[in-house]
Amino acid sequence: MPDVRDVVTGFRGAAPLPGLPDAWSWSPMPRIDFAGALSADGKRLLQLSGRDSYDQDLAVATLSFAREHEEEIFASNPYLGTRGGFAPPTGRHPFDTVVGIAPEVHRFYRVDRPELTEHVRLAFPAYACEFSGTETLDEAVTRYRMLRPNHLAREPLPFLKMRYINTRTRGRSTNRGRGFTEPRRLVEELRWMEGGPGSIVEFENRHGHVWRVMWDGGWLVEEWDTQDGTPREIGIEELIDFALARLRD
Structure with missing residues (x-):
């Protein structure tokens, strides 16, 4: 030693x-x-x-x-x-x-x-x-x-795992299950799913809580880690605020 x-x-x-x-x-x-x-x-x-x-x-x-x-x-x-x-x-x-x-x-x-x-x-x-x-x-x-923790003046980069399928852009996750990404990417995918029937975005915060967002003529969001949540309609700006707030919880 x-x-x-x-x-x-x-x-x-x-x-x-x-x-x-x-x-x-x-x-x-x-x-x-x-x-x-x-x-x-x-x-x-x-x-x-x-x-x-x-x-x-x-x-x-x-x-x-x-x-x-x-x-x-x-x-x-x-x-x-x-x-x-x-x-x-x-x-x-x-x-x-x-x-x-x-x-x-x-x-x-x-x-x-x-x-x-x-x-x-x-x-x-x-x-x-x-x-x-x-x-x-x-x-x-x-x-x-x-x-990049040696950037000592950095802003938070919240824990976020995400899985998505976008039927409009034909983009989808390549990882098995939910993989790490940045909040800006979550915001992009939530916006891009508009007009894509069957599109989904799942996001998970540091507590292991998961939400699923779907497009069906509008945005629907439900709790997903328990899989007994009830989908509710939500506007895109409210949805983004909600998602980002869950990452800061």
């Missing part, structure tokens, strides 16, 4: 991170900045990075929270764990959660320092609406890539 402190302090340009003991910052290349802190037991590195968005105060707050709550973060999911109750410094984006990302997902240092990879957990400020807590390893990898 490598001595994590010796490895990190040996990074080019590594310097103590003001405001947090046993923590350092470094920049391996222009526009990208890293910060890392030893775990409470000193056996792991909790690390974040910022691409054109690094914020030292936010880094300190995030790593401090991750160090204090590391066990709770990964108790919820060993690959992509979260802990709510995070309060970023005043004036930053309204993050409310810290996400922990396991080595099996991020694979940092696998080329230049493979012996270090398994001792590194990433920790980023995030939003509760972005995670279900039940992501498999493959799903964790997908979400990690979608979120």
Whole structure:
């Protein structure tokens, strides 16, 4: 097992991170900045990075929270764990959660320092609406890539799985079941189903709740995870507001 402190302090340009003991910052290349802190037991590195968005105060707050709550973060999911109750410094984006990302997902240092990879957990400020807590390893990898968590001034990208069949455009999902996508794509598919009899859109939020939307001369929406919902007519703008609100629940 490598001595994590010796490895990190040996990074080019590594310097103590003001405001947090046993923590350092470094920049391996222009526009990208890293910060890392030893775990409470000193056996792991909790690390974040910022691409054109690094914020030292936010880094300190995030790593401090991750160090204090590391066990709770990964108790919820060993690959992509979260802990709510995070309060970023005043004036930053309204993050409310810290996400922990396991080595099996991020694979940092696998080329230049493979012996270090398994001792590194990433920790980023995030939003509760972005995670279900039940992501498999493959799903964790997908979400990690979608979120681009090193953009530290980003807006939320809510958890969303979708399945669709559009008889007008002849577009349809290629995945088995519902697959991850972005809210803007959901909005597009809801609008595009107009005039396509038999078209459907199913969408699922982080709580596993599912709604099905159908076109039958107008939009119909019903709860679908219980499959005992009653379809109701709804206008497109109300439908979009409803769908986006369910993703933020």
